[in-house]
Amino acid sequence: MTEPQHILVLGGGEDQLPAYHEARRLGYRVIGVDRRPDALGAAASDLFLCMTTRAPDRIAAMVGHLDVAAVISPASDAAQESVAELSRLLGTPYQPAPDAVRASVDKGWFHTVLDRLGLPGYAYAQSSDEAELRRAAADLPLPVIVKPSDSSGSKGVQVVADPAALPGALAEARRHSFTGEVIVEEMLLGRHLSAEAFLRGSTLATIAVTERSTTGAPHMITTAHTVPAELTPSTEIRLRSMIMDICGELGHTDGPVNFDFVVDAADEIRFIEMGARLGGNGMPLLVRHAFGINTYEAALRLALGQPTELTPRHHRKTALRILTADTDGVLLGVDGTDAVRALPETVELQLFAEPGSRVHRYTQAGHKLGYLLLVADTHDALRAAQARAESLLRFRIEPATPRAASAAAPRSEELTEQIR
Ligand SMILES: Nc1ncnc2c1ncn2[C@@H]1O[C@H](COP(=O)(O)OP(=O)(O)O)[C@@H](O)[C@H]1O
Ligand SMILES: [Mg+2]
Incomplete structure (x- = not known):
């Protein structure tokens, strides 16, 4: 009997989960890696490693006795260096280009690539030294945007319009950086x-x-x-x-x-x-x-290392709405899901949080509560369908604030969070 083949998926969040399902559909076993024990990937994998995705040597040592046919991490910049290192260590067919990995995990270095190509640039400064960043920011027109150089999902990203807010924004960005590097950029205007x-x-x-x-x-x-x-x-x-x-x-x-x-x-x-x-x-x-x-x-x-199929079957005007909450608290329930699913434009509604789970105000992409996908013939029809869906869907949340917790019997409107 031949040994079963595995696909190693780094990250077990909602944007990685479809890779687990696809890998199994293609006949492979899935090894999932995520440091959160309750990650969606934990239940969807054949073997789950509850650990950071950023330790390729340790992961390789743990799966070295298995036949690993491929390594992948959709959506996660934080894991791309590990994907490259694990692909090398395990000798899988696809080896990511080192410079493409670097450009994915170092925003300042990506700027230098744009400069080298003569593509339209804008002012920025990247450093791990706060004084240097403050000096650079003082030369930029306000507002500036402050970000970790190597994070994703909007973690630690902040627009700073008032110089007094700069030190706090730099500290917050640094908190979300793996390397301690922060980038300050001119704020671009446009679409x-x-x-x-x-x-x-x-x-x-x-x-x-x-x-x-x-x-x-x-x-x-x-x-x-x-x-x-x-x-x-x-x-x-x-x-x-x-x-x-x-x-x-x-x-x-x-x-x-x-x-x-x-x-x-x-x-x-x-x-x-x-x-x-x-x-x-x-x-x-x-x-x-x-x-x-x-x-x-x-x-x-x-x-x-197999051929890929990427031929479009149709071109449809499609909107993806990220479903979010306005407050921290406990999810009591979601109203209106049947009505939203019944809309002719709705093609998919995914919800990530179960009633009873803790949810967070939308201050980073990781706090999302679901995806709604709508398809229509025109952009106007798409906008109208989005507005309709938003008026129907409600996340009922018990707020986590002390004020709300101490209130005797909050009125139902106070528990109702409209999606935004
Ligand atoms: N220099 C900038 N000017 C205008 N908007 C920006 C700038 N940098 C970031 N943003 C906005 O903030 C978002 C998050 O920044 P980004 O660099 O994409 O971080 P992340 O890796 O967290 O997605 C961007 O998608 C964009 O909408
Ligand atoms: Mg981004």
Whole structure:
């Protein structure tokens, strides 16, 4: 009897979970890794390692006796260096390009790549030295944006409009940085967009350009993506060409890659960050509903050294709404799910939190409570459907504040959190 083959998936959150299911569907056993014992991946894996994804040597030692056919970590920048190291140690078919990994985990270094290519830049300073960052920030027009250089999911990201708030923002960003490096950037004005692309043989096999809504300042956390973004044909062509230039420079010839960028009033494109991996915030779900392409399967097949299928089956106007709460507390229940699922535009509603679980105000992407995917014929119809769904769906939350806890009998409105 042949030994069973395994796929190693780093991270066990909602954006990694579909990779567990796809891996099993393709006939592999799944080894999941996440430091949270209650991660979704714990129940979805055949073997679960409850530990950090950032210890490739230890992980390799623990799985060394098994036949590991591929290593993958969708959506997680923090795990990309481990994916590369584990792919090397375990000798799996796909080896990520070292510069693509570096550009994914070091925002300042990504800026130097843009500069080298002559792509439109903007002012920034990156350092682990607070005094240096303060001096650099003083030379930038306000507001500035302060971020950990190597984190993701909006952790520690803050827009600073008042110089007095700078030290606190620097400290908060540092708290979320693995290396202690913080980046201060000029705040770009314009439309926020993302691109979820997949390269094959140094060409763009597929790309979804999404219009992104955010919470706005101070945290700029993504709340929704709509595809296709309404770009002029010349902007779209420039975007594709810039993405190909960046990937070429980094040696990223095959595989998924995700970009955040801003398009200003003059249609200039400025890149904010990239990740040479599948996007987070449900981006592969959006691509599946919009184009009929399964990028989780394609990423797994690539990691396995197999041919990938990336032909679009259709082009549908699709919105992904990230469901969130306005308050910390305990989830009592979710109202309106049947009504939302019954809307003709709803193609998928996913909820991540069970009643009774602790939920958090949306101050970082990791606090999301679900994804709602809508499809319509026009952008107007999509917007109308989003508004309708939002009016129907309610997270009932018992707030965690002392004031609410001590209140004798809170009225039901006080327990009702509308999604935002
Ligand atoms: N220089 C900037 N100007 C304007 N907005 C920015 C800038 N940097 C970041 N943002 C906004 O903040 C979001 C989070 O920053 P990002 O660098 O993407 O961090 P993360 O890795 O946490 O996603 C971006 O997607 C963008 O909307
Ligand atoms: Mg980002």
